[in-house]
Amino acid sequence: MIKSYIKKIISVLLIPGMLVISGFQEKGSIYTCRNGQASFQSDAPLEVIKASSKNLTGAINISDRSFSFLVPTKTFEGFNSSLQKTHFNEDYMETDTYPNSTFKGKIIEEIDLSVPGTYKVRAKGKMYIHGVENDRIVRCDLTVSEKKIDVTAAFTVFLADHNISIPSILNQKIAEEIKVEISFSLTSADN
Amino acid sequence: MVHRKTEIMRKYLLFIILIFLCSITVFSQDLDQIVGSLTDNSSPDYANAAFKGTTIVNGQSTEIPGHMDLQFNISHRFGAINQGIYTLFGIDQGTTRLGFEYGLKDIVGLSIGRSTYEKTYDGAIKVKVLRQQTGVKNIPVTVSLYQAVFIKTLKWEEPDRENLFSSRLSYATQILISRKFNRNLSLQLAPSYVHKNLVPTPEDQNNIFAIGAGGRYKLTKRFSINGEYYWLLPGKTADDFANSLGLGFDIEAAGHVFQIMATNSQLMFARGYITETEGKWSEGDIYFGFNIYRVFHTGKRNKKGN
Incomplete structure (x- = not known):
């Protein structure tokens, strides 16, 4: 009887203890990034359009390899004219209605991101652009060093996948397939 | 156990x-x-493009061309529709204004133009002094100041007497205050002041005040309905002339904005539509017309093969 009481007491003490410990572990296992870069290029027969944003933010948890990234769509700069940027925000991306583009999910490969090295991984998750969510797998290059993870990735986004419609008069000037490049550095949230 | x-x-x-x-x-x-x-909230979130055009119907909007964008304007108003089938409801006649507008740093718009009416040249500067934004600062409206000068270049009626160049000049000053309430609805107020150096009789006003109000509602991404009214403050001008009312719509297509309207003002420069509107809606003195804006970007542009 006494033994079982002791066990109960231990379990009562242990559980909050574990919670605290796991809380600590989680804090150390989260890496974040504030000013990541996202750029895109539309390569149409008659015109090339480029724009980029330095406002990509994101976080990754190296203990379960989950991640979440966000770019405020309005922050893209570049374009060939200021009117083109206005059309990007007003007519195509509708940034008043859909302010953010996001990618959330998990790294498929079961790698330990606390070990320095370079890794080629696949990030699987939901890509949310222009109010439409798609399941995507994106290949990424990771360089892990002390308390820092550098990430680069290149992928394409089909306008049709995200319900972005281009007037037929412009289909020689805006590509249906947009090349996207992402690069950012994540640092440990402890710092 | x-x-x-x-x-x-x-x-x-x-x-x-x-x-x-x-x-x-x-x-x-x-x-x-x-x-x-x-997420960085320190950069302001501007409410851009309250209006598609630099005008709402006849009158100026708070908008200016984008940085280094050169805009070519062709505006036309046909004759009054109450002339009937003989002039095909006014199509036979009309007045035209051709103009250029140029944007600097998304803050300053410069424009020049010439209207067929009294061979009037106009030059204007529009400065965005406040931009509607949220974020660090919360500014609910966009405010643009508009200053225009008009030069009448008709030959002097009496060349023999002493004619002063200043007699050809008149001016319009407007404070344009707009708010984009949501992606579809934008409204604008425009307290306006017109000064004429020379008026036909001593009774006519040299200084005329008016208040304009206008707005647009977007029905689709590239189509909006627009309306605009200029109310003349009581005075001789208000007795002799009508208040300007214009109704129309915007169609936007690949670097063009087409504005098609019905209005009782035949003149397309500020002094004209604010203080010299002769048509009366009630009598069918309505003019059909259009503004076409074509935007050319003057900076470098990525073209294939470059």
Whole structure:
């Protein structure tokens, strides 16, 4: 009887203890990034359009390899004219209605991101652009060093996948397939 | 005793699993929260493009061409529709204004133009002094100041007498205040002042005040309906002339804005539509017309093969 009481007491003490410990572990296992870069290029027969944003933010948890990234769509700069940027925000991306583009999910490969090295991984998750969510797998290059993870990735986004419609008069000037490049550095949230 | 032990173990395991699950859900929420908290809110979030054109119907909007964008304007008003079938409801006649507008740093718009009416040249500067924005600063409206000068270049009626160049000049000053309420609805107020150096008789006003109000409602991404009214403050001008009312729509297509309207003003420069509107809607003195804006970007542009 006494033994079982002791066990109960231990379990009562242990559980909050574990919670605290796991809380600590989680804090150390989260890496974040504030000013990541996202750029895109539309390569149409008659015109090339480029724009980029330095406002990509994101976080990754190296203990379960989950991640979440966000770019405020309005922050893209570049374009060939200021009117083109206005059309990007007003007519195509509708940034008043859909302010953010996001990618959330998990790294498929079961790698330990606390070990320095370079890794080629696949990030699987939901890509949310222009109010439409798609399941995507994106290949990424990771360089892990002390308390820092550098990430680069290149992928394409089909306008049709995200319900972005281009007037037929412009289909020689805006590509249906947009090349996207992402690069950012994540640092440990402890710092 | 053994039985009891496994039962406790089982409960214990259940607890652990439960906590583990809890921590996972808390955790994935955390990640999104963390990302949200990292987002930089220090840069202002501008409410851009309250209007598609630099005019709403006849009158100026708060908008200016984008940085280094050169806009070519062709405006035309046909004759009054109450002339009937003989002039095909006014199509035979009309007045035209051709103009250029240029944007600097998304703040300053410069424009020049010439109207067929009294061979009037106009030059104007429009400065965006406030931009509607949220974020660090909360500014609910966009304010643009518009200053225009008009030069009448008709030959002097009496060349023999002493004619002063200043007699050809008149001016319009407007404070344009607009608010984009949402992606579709934008409204504007425009307190306006017109000064004429020379008026036909001593009774006519040299200084005329009016208040304009206008707005647009977008029905689709590239189509909006627009309306605009200029109310003349009581005075001789208000007695002799009508208040300007214009109704129309915008169609936007690949670097063009087409504005098609019906209005009782035949003149397309500020002094004209604010203080010299002769048509009366009630009598069918309505003019059909259009403004076509074509934007050319003067900076470098990425073309294929460059």
